Each structure stands twice: as structure tokens, then as C-alpha cells.
Amino acid sequence: MAVNCNSTKKSIDNKNIFLWVALIALLVVAPFFFRDSRRVMHILTMCLIWGMVAESWNLILGYASVFSFGQLGFVAIGAYTSAMLSVHLGISPWIGLIAAGVAAGIVGALIGLPCLKLHGIYVGIVTFGISLVMPTLIVWGGQPGYKNLTGGTFGLAGLKAYQLFGFNLGSVKIRWYYTGLVLLAIVLYAIYKIIHSYVGLAFVSLRDSQTFAKSLGVNDYKYKIIVFSISACIAGIAGAFYAHYSRIIDPSILELDIFLLILVMVVLGGLGKFGGGVIGAFIITYINEILRPTGQYRYVILGALVIIVLTYVPSGIRGAIDKLAVKIKAGRT
Amino acid sequence: MSTYIELLISGLVLGSIYALMSVGLTLIYGITKVLNYAQGSLFTLTAYLAFVFFSNFVSMNYFVVFFITLALMAVIGFVFEKIFIRPVRRLPGWDFTVIIVTLGTALLIDNLFLVIFGPLQKTLPRAFEGSLVLGAFRITKHNLFIIVAALLTIVILDRFLSKTRVGMSMRAVAQSSEGARIVGLDVDKVFGYSFATAGVLAGIAGILLTPRTLIYPLVGWPVFQKGLVVMVFGGLGSIKGTLYAAFILGMVEIIISYVFGARWALPVFIIILIVVLVFRPKGLAGRWQ
Amino acid sequence: MLNTKNLYTSYGELSVVKDVNINVEKGELISLFGPNGHGKTTLLKTICGLIKPKSGEVNFNGSRLDRMDICEIVERGIVYVPEDRNLFTEMTVMENLIMGTNPIRARDSMKENLDYVFQLFPKLERIKDQLAGTLSGGEARMLTVGRGIMSNPEFMAIDEPSLGLAPNLRVEVFNSIKEIQKRGVSVFMVEQSTSMAAEIADRVYLMEEGQIVYEGEPSEVFSDSKLKQVFFGL
Numbered sequence: 001m002a003v004n005c006n007s008t009k010k011s012i013d014n015k016n017i018f019l020w021v022a023l024i025a026l027l028v029v030a031p032f033f034f035r036d037s038r039r040v041m042h043i044l045t046m047c048l049i050w051g052m053v054a055e056s057w058n059l060i061l062g063y064a065s066v067f068s069f070g071q072l073g074f075v076a077i078g079a080y081t082s083a084m085l086s087v088h089l090g091i092s093p094w095i096g097l098i099a100a101g102v103a104a105g106i107v108g109a110l111i112g113l114p115c116l117k118l119h120g121i122y123v124g125i126v127t128f129g130i131s132l133v134m135p136t137l138i139v140w141g142g143q144p145g146y147k148n149l150t151g152g153t154f155g156l157a158g159l160k161a162y163q164l165f166g167f168n169l170g171s172v173k174i175r176w177y178y179t180g181l182v183l184l185a186i187v188l189y190a191i192y193k194i195i196h197s198y199v200g201l202a203f204v205s206l207r208d209s210q211t212f213a214k215s216l217g218v219n220d221y222k223y224k225i226i227v228f229s230i231s232a233c234i235a236g237i238a239g240a241f242y243a244h245y246s247r248i249i250d251p252s253i254l255e256l257d258i259f260l261l262i263l264v265m266v267v268l269g270g271l272g273k274f275g276g277g278v279i280g281a282f283i284i285t286y287i288n289e290i291l292r293p294t295g296q297y298r299y300v301i302l303g304a305l306v307i308i309v310l311t312y313v314p315s316g317i318r319g320a321i322d323k324l325a326v327k328i329k330a331g332r333t
Numbered sequence: 334m335s336t337y338i339e340l341l342i343s344g345l346v347l348g349s350i351y352a353l354m355s356v357g358l359t360l361i362y363g364i365t366k367v368l369n370y371a372q373g374s375l376f377t378l379t380a381y382l383a384f385v386f387f388s389n390f391v392s393m394n395y396f397v398v399f400f401i402t403l404a405l406m407a408v409i410g411f412v413f414e415k416i417f418i419r420p421v422r423r424l425p426g427w428d429f430t431v432i433i434v435t436l437g438t439a440l441l442i443d444n445l446f447l448v449i450f451g452p453l454q455k456t457l458p459r460a461f462e463g464s465l466v467l468g469a470f471r472i473t474k475h476n477l478f479i480i481v482a483a484l485l486t487i488v489i490l491d492r493f494l495s496k497t498r499v500g501m502s503m504r505a506v507a508q509s510s511e512g513a514r515i516v517g518l519d520v521d522k523v524f525g526y527s528f529a530t531a532g533v534l535a536g537i538a539g540i541l542l543t544p545r546t547l548i549y550p551l552v553g554w555p556v557f558q559k560g561l562v563v564m565v566f567g568g569l570g571s572i573k574g575t576l577y578a579a580f581i582l583g584m585v586e587i588i589i590s591y592v593f594g595a596r597w598a599l600p601v602f603i604i605i606l607i608v609v610l611v612f613r614p615k616g617l618a619g620r621w622q
Numbered sequence: 623m624l625n626t627k628n629l630y631t632s633y634g635e636l637s638v639v640k641d642v643n644i645n646v647e648k649g650e651l652i653s654l655f656g657p658n659g660h661g662k663t664t665l666l667k668t669i670c671g672l673i674k675p676k677s678g679e680v681n682f683n684g685s686r687l688d689r690m691d692i693c694e695i696v697e698r699g700i701v702y703v704p705e706d707r708n709l710f711t712e713m714t715v716m717e718n719l720i721m722g723t724n725p726i727r728a729r730d731s732m733k734e735n736l737d738y739v740f741q742l743f744p745k746l747e748r749i750k751d752q753l754a755g756t757l758s759g760g761e762a763r764m765l766t767v768g769r770g771i772m773s774n775p776e777f778m779a780i781d782e783p784s785l786g787l788a789p790n791l792r793v794e795v796f797n798s799i800k801e802i803q804k805r806g807v808s809v810f811m812v813e814q815s816t817s818m819a820a821e822i823a824d825r826v827y828l829m830e831e832g833q834i835v836y837e838g839e840p841s842e843v844f845s846d847s848k849l850k851q852v853f854f855g856l
Contacts, residue, residue, distance in 0.1 A: 067429075114611050121368060122614070124432075125565045126607060132558055133600045140596075256554075260436050267433055296448050303441025310434050311420045498724075505710045505721050512708035514672060516724045516773060517696025 020275070027181055031174050041173035047285045048180035049242045052187050054265040054277030056234035059191055062272030064203050064227045067120055070111070070127030071235050071262070073134050074104040076253050078236025079243035080138065083156045084149060086244070093162050097240045104236020105229045112228040116221060131259075135251040155250025159243055176245055183241060184278070187234055192274060194230060199223050207272075257299060261288060264306050335470040340587050346476050348583025349483030353538035354560035355567065355575050356490070357531035363570030364507040364527040366428055367418055370435040373557025374442040375413070375532050379406050379539035380548045381446060384455045395460055403536050410532020411525040413438075418528070419521060446550035454547040457540070479541045486537055487576065490530070494572075499526055507570065555599075559586075562602045566609060567617050574618025623648045623808060624669070624700075624777055629678035629688075631661075631668045637676070638664045640832040646777065646810050651803040653819045653840075654812045655853050656829035662812045663705065665829065666779045669810070670702035671695035682777070697725045699776035705785055705812075707762050709769070711755030715746055718754050718765055722772030731774050738805075739768040742798045760791040767795070771802065778802065780811040784819070796822055817854045820844070828853065 034040035057071040081103040082096030091099075115126050142152020150156065161169040162179060169175045194200050206220050243249040252258075261284055269280030287305065291298045354376065361369050379402055386398045417438050421431045460482075461474035494500035506513045506523045513520055539553065546552055559582070567578030585605065586598040609617070625645035631638055638661040646652050656662045667673045669680055671692040680687040687695050710718050719739060723732045740747040743764040749757070754765060763783060770778055783799060784792040800822045803809050813819035820826050820840045828836035836849070843849045 114607050118610055118614050121362075121569065122565060122610065122616075124368070125561055126603070126610065129558075129562055129599075129603045129606065133603050136596050136600055256436075257440060260433070260440055263433055263436070267430065271429075296444065299440050299444035300448060303437045303439075303444065306437030307417060307434050307441065310430050310437070311424075501713070501717060501721060502724070504713065508710040508712050509708050511672075511704070512710055512721075514692050515670075515696075515702050515704060515708060516721050516769065517693050518721075518724055519691075519693045 024185075031177055035174055038173050041177055043285060043289050045173065045177045045180050045245065047282045048177070048184045049238055049245065050262060050265060050285055051278035051281035052184055052238035052241075053235055054262050054269065054281045055187065055191060055275070056231045056238065056277075057262060058266045058269070058271065058273075058277040059194065059234070060228055060231040061266060062270075062276070063195055063200065063207075064224055064231075065207050065272075066116065066224055066228060067124040068127045068228065068231075069124045069259075070131040071231070072254050072259050073127075073131035074108060074232040074235035075239035075242070076131075076134055076138070076249075076251075077107050077232075078104045078239030079249045079253060080150060080156075080239075081236070082240035083159050083243045083249045086160050087151075087156050087158070088149070093160055093240070093244045096244075097237055100240035101233040101237040104239070105233030108232025109225055109229040111232075112225040116224045116228060131254060135254050138251045151250065153251065155248050155252075156243075157248040159247045159249070161244060161247075180241065180245070183237070187237070188275065188278070190230075190234070194227070195274065199226060203227065257302075260306065261302075264310075268309065338470045339472075340591060341584075342470075342472050342476060342480075344584035344587040345580070346479050346583075347586055348580035349480050350538050350542050350556065351559055351563045351583050352576055352579035353483055353486060353534045353541075354556050355563035355579055356487070356572055357534035357538075358560050359564045359567065359570055359572060359575045360503075360534070361527055361531045362564070363572075364503050365414075365418070365524045367435065368432050369528075369531070370432060370557075371413070371417075371439040371442060372531065372535055372560065373553030373555075374439045375406065375410065375535040376539040376553030376556055377446060377548070377550065378409065378442065378553075379403075379536035380457060380543040380552060381450060381455070382406070383540050383543075384450075384457055384548055387458060395458065399460075399540060402540060403533050406532040406536035407529040410529035413532065414525045414528035418524065422524075443550050443554070450548075450550070452549065454549045456547055457544045459544045475544060482537065482541060486534070490534070490572075493530075499523075503527055503530070558599065559602065562599075562606055565616055566602075566606050568613075568615050571616070571618035574616055577617055624680070624682045624810075626669065627679040627681070629665070629668060629680065630676040631664050631673055632676045638832050639668060639675070642678075642829075642832075642834055644827060644834060644837075646808050648776075648808055649803065649806050650824050651800070651809045651822060652811070652825050652827065653823035654810065654827045654829055655815065655820070656812075658814060660830055661832040662829050663781055666702060666781055666810070666812055670700055670779050672702060696773060697727060699725075699727060699774065701770045701773045701775040701778050703766050703770040703778060703780040703783070705781035705783075707754075707766065709754040709757075709762060709765060711753065713754055714751050715754060715757070715765055716750040718769055719746075719750075719772050722769035723774075725773050728772060728774040732772070735772050735774055739771050742771070742801060743768055759786050760788070760795075763787060763791075763795060764798075767798065767802075775807055777808045777810065780809060782812055782814065784813065784816050792816065792818065815854045817844075820853065826853070 030044060031041060034044070053071065053075055057068070060066050060068045060071070078100035082093060082100040085091040085096045085099055086093055111127070111130060115123050118126065138150045139152050141150035142148055142154075163169075164175070164179060167175065169179060195203075202220075202223050239253070242253075265280030265284045266277050267280070268283060269276030269278065288302065291301055294301060354372065358369060358372050361367055361372075382405060383398055383402045386393065386402060390398075417434060418431060421427050421434050424430060459475040460478045464471045464473040465477065494504055502513070502518050502523050503526060505516070505518060506520055510520060513523070535553075538556065542556065543552060563578045563582050564575055566582065567574035567576070582602060582605075585601060589598050589601050623646060626642055629639055629642040642665060654662055654665070664673060668675050669687070671687060671690060675688050678688070682698060682700065685698070687698075687700070710721060713721070719736060723729060723735070728735065745761060746764055746768055749761065754762070757765060767780065767783065770780070780799065783795050787795065796818050799809055799811065811819060820843055823840050826838060826840055826843060827834050843853050
């Protein structure tokens, strides 16, 4: 019996690895089928970008069980950091990319300091509130008196493309796609390392047994801030890449529909499951795209889809939600 | 001097609206543990409903429309829970999923408004036109009506919760859901009643405020955002705390708008909220366990 | 009047109640003994409909309770009196008692049941305007029993009525349970090792590891030193 159990588990592991290899191979060769369609290449690139954002959100929401609703705020901070450096100071977008990560990470830590002391749903509402406030700050930063720092409502346009080995990514979609793919791979590798590091293990132990882990001296506040900051950093990097890819960044990045879409990506793909956010990103970005011709009905349909999928999709995909729920429940009582 | 009195009145008006919105939110949260992101959509829905009534039955008395719309909102609130919330509650980990479902519902409803009514703003009549002049300052009759109606609603709600069987059963479920089952309460129904009550509260806020703001598909959204802050500020599930918070923040918003401009209200709210939560992690009236 | 047939209850994979067959006649007072964590509370909750059984039957006056919704079960006159408080802490004692009259069957007899509760526990009348969350352990226990009486039950399942109470209070609570029985209510009560619970009972059961391992009269238990040892650790 025991032997049986082991072999089943092993085969599942093998299957997982196979699945991942297949998936990566698919992502690598995909452009060869679609290279002529700028639209498809654009959708695929957006999948990669949202995949990064969703996966960073998954890290804090799924693994650290922190009810963070402010992830788009960090995307915006990253995007604007890189965009402002590029537009106002002419700094290379590559340096901008790093600066974006650092800036979002620092802001994340600063926000985390007061917020992560709170419990459950309180964290959610405060972080959500912070991201709601950001458009106001951005518009304010775009007033003429401030040298039009942020570009206000209209945003900052004409952002420069990345230079890579002497190539300009320019408007060649396929170059952006591969750059995005490499970036996503690095992000995933980093997240994988984090969840298998001491910090990651500390979280798994906290998630599974609060009191036991605490009796071992696991300080969840400290680790929450670290992971919150790392998650913000990744979101910031994704935001910077997004800004330069789109060549424009404006406050619409913080709109509610994007918030909902990415949240659904995380939940659909599997909260607290490695790579879940990426899978969710591909599914949702694709659905969102095929609904585009429905015009003003798009969000009606999308809203209905969200309700139906979350209500009627077997909870197997989202088994980890239970754990988060337990955590939230613990915070609430 | 009269400026200050007028600011005070504006603060009271705003506080009244926030009170109605956030008491609904906190009632739902306290009883059903659902963070209802669609509460703003219920606000908007009421406004459109009232608009439809007023534009189709022009001669109808304001208060007839007022109460018909609210009665409809009670039914809609009940059905809302049945359709969108109840199926999710059967799932494991529902208290997180349900937030996203209510968000999806908000997206659905708000965009339906856009499809049905278009992006153009609609107008709603006021309860009373004109204004009262009392010595050095004046108050529009509609503003006075907002304050009176909100206070009356809160008094009625208090009576309802403390004296009627349905109201008591709602409190019972909030305090101990296991205890509620033991005494044989139909918890599903009580959840439905809570959403019905919250629907009416959002509805009153909607009918009262939209004559001033005009109606458009997202009109409920900013009110909901601030209601959310008010709810947390007051302490989740505490009606008393929420009322204090609503009038404090209503006042703050008027002062901030007067001094710096309206768009700074929410940023200041968030700062106040964070500062308060640092010292009182469960809000003004929340119990720290 | 009430019986279970091959009743099984489980939490996930873990069976907690295994193949339990018990019966309670009208007006009987039964005590169920057993060590902590051996499924006594789960059995009680299953009978009263708070937990759905995995298999088996719960029959009450010829109808199947295990298929019913809890509201309907309570409406038929079955009430669970919990061991952990489960009171409505921010309501007054009086309001808690009123909540007990939630079933329609209890509405007509509300006044007389209230008098009866106050006669049984005069203390409750004195503190009727106090919030339930501020009560002492003994008062809270009286209130949970009182709330049960208010729903006008035919069958009361009482979970560890003496738990955490001072000896004199225990006597008071057990006496009142005996009183309730005299009113024609069947009582099925769970205890760990309080001999008084056996003294007032008509019959006793012993539960170990989810199964009923002994059924008999209290006199048999008291006359057998081995049984006494098992039941009360004496």
C-alpha cells in the first residue's frame, strides 16, 4: 500500500515536470506559428506580462496568505518609475526596469509596515484603498507646476524601447515576446526559489499550523514584510516592462476591470499553486481578447463569466483557497 | 460664520449618505461575513429604478416612487443573495471567493446600466425644491430632507434590529451562527434578509444623493469606496462605530474639499484610516481579541 | 420515541461515530458517558441535525430526522443544548430566551415556558437585562438550558451540563434537569464522569471510540465496582 502511494506521488511529480517542460516548449515555439499575426503576438506578450503580475500577486495572496488587494498599485509605481526616468532623464529602460523593481519594493515595504500588522480583511481594504488613491496622486503629479512629472490623466507617451545586443526591440512584436518570456522565466525562477527557501517554508508552516510555527519562533510579521516587498518588486518590474511595451502609461492601469481580471487569473489558476497565475493569465487574457468584438457587452459577459466560473468550477483547481480562508477566518475572530 | 454653518450642514449631508452606505456594508459583513463589492451597484440600481418610475409615471407622487423603489430594492437584495452569494457559500474557502464574485457582479451590473441606459447622465427630481433661510444661513430643503431621512432610517433600523423577530434573528446570526442554528433559525433566509436590508439602505442613499450628482453607470462606485473606508474605520460589523466614522469622515471630506479640493478626500481618508488602524487595529469600535 | 439505527458520522475520512444504535422513550432521562474526544458531542449534534450523518438513520416519532433540515428538526421539538456557550453574547438574557422561541411550536407557550424557566432558575430573572456575554459560567449554563426550554421541546439533548461548574452549581443544574424530565420532556445528556448524572438517569450508555459499549440501568453500574471504575474513575 505504502509503495503504491509513493509511486503514485512520484508519477504525479513526473507528470508535473513533463507538463512544465511541455508548456515552456510551447511558449518558446508559439511565435513560429503566429509570427505573422501582430495581434496574436500582442495577446501572447500581454499574457506574459499579466502572468508576471498574477504570479507576484499569487506569491503574497496564495503563499503568504496576506489579503493584499493593492498589487496594481505596485504595477503602476514600477511603470511610472521607469517611464519618468526614461522621459525626463533619458535613462536606459533597462536601468529603469531595475529602478522600477527597487522603487516598488521599497514602497511595498513602507506600506507593509503598518498594514501587515492588521488582520485578514482589514489588510485587504487598506491596500485596496491605497491603490484607489494612486490615480489622484498621478493626476496631481501631472500638473504643469510640477513639470508634468507624470503626464497627468493623459499619461506619459513615447516611451523608448529596450536595446538588446545591439537590437532595438522597437515595434517588432516577436522580440518583445521573447524578452518578456525570458523576464517571466527569471521571475518564476525567483518565486520558485523564494517559496522553497527558509522564508517560503516559514510561510507554509504558518499557513498549515499557526501556533506550532509561532512556538518555533517563526516571526510572521517580518517575513510577511519581506514577501510583500518582493511581490511588490516583481509587480513593479512587470509594470515597467508593460509601460515600455505599450509605449504609454496612464492612470487607466489602475482601473477596476484590470484589477478584477488579474485577481481572477490568480484564483482561477490556483491560489498558492506555483505557476497558477501564469496559467490563469493565459486563459483570462485570451477570453478577454475574444470578447473584444462584443463591444459594450464585453464586461457584462466577463462579469457573468467570473460569477459562473467561480461558482461552478469544481473547487479542485482552487483547493488552496481553503487554507487562505482559514487564515482569513483566524484573522477575523 | 455662515460659511462654517453651511460647511457643517454639508458635512452632515455627506455623513448621512456615508452612514447609509456603510451601515449596509457592515451589516452584511457582520451577519454574513461577505464583503459586498456590489453595494455601490445597488446604490446605482436604485437611482436608475427611480429614474424609470419618474420618467414613465410623471405625475406620480415623489414619496410613492420613493417607497415603491425601496420595496423593490428589498426584494432585489434578497434575490441578489440567493443568486450570487448562496451558491458560493457552499464552496470551501468561500469567504475569499465571494469577494471576487461580488466584484464580478458589480462589473456585470454596472456595465448593464451602460448597455441599457447609455453613458449619458440622467436626472432625478428632488423631494423638495427650494431652500430654507434661517437667519444668516440657508439650507436647501433637499439637503435637510437627506439629513432627516437618514437619521430616521437609522432610528428605524435600530428599532428593527432590536425589537422585531427578523431583526433579532439577524443579530443572532451575527453573534453566533452555531447558536442560531441551534434555535432553529433558517440561516439562509436571515442572510437574505440582511441583503434585503442592505439593499434598502443603499437604495435610500441612492435616491437621496443622485438628484445632486446625476445618474451615470458608475455613480455608486465612489460612494462605495468611501463607504468601505468608513466601515473599516468604524470597525467591521459595528453599526455604532460605523455611524461615528461616517459623520467624522463626512465632516473631514467637507473640510478637505473646502481647503484642498474634493479629490484629496479619499487620500486623506486612507491616511487617517492607516493612522487609526495602527493604534486601533480593529477600527474605532472593533473589539481586539 | 427517538432512536438511531447504524448511525455513522465522520469528519472527512475520520469516523467519529460508528454504528450507534440508541433509543430514548418518551419522558425518559438518559445519560451517555464516555471519555473526552470519543464522539459523544458528535453523536448529540448528529441526532439534533447540526451535523449530517454519513450513513444510518435517526428516527423521531416515525419520521427520519437525518434527512431533514435543522430548522425542521427544531420545529419538531428537538433541541440541542450546547456545552460551549453558543449564546448570543451581545443580547440580553431575556433576548436570548426570546430567541429560543424561534420555532413556531414555541410561540403559543412562550409565556408559560418563560415563567417555568424563571421558576427553575430564579437567578436568570434577576439578571434578565444583563448581556449574555457578561455571564459567569454557571449563569451561562442556566441560560443555554433555559433557551432550550423556551423552544418547547419534546426531546432535549444536553451536552455536558456540569462542565466547569462548581459542585453546588452542578447539583442545582442536575436537579433542574430532573425537573425538566418530570415535565414530560425526554432528556438525553452527555457527561464525562459525574456520578450524579447517573444517579438521576433512568438508563445509561457508555461510549468509547465512537461506539456504544455498554447500556444498562444506573443501579447496575453502581453495584459493579468494575463498571464504576470505567464510568466514574472511582
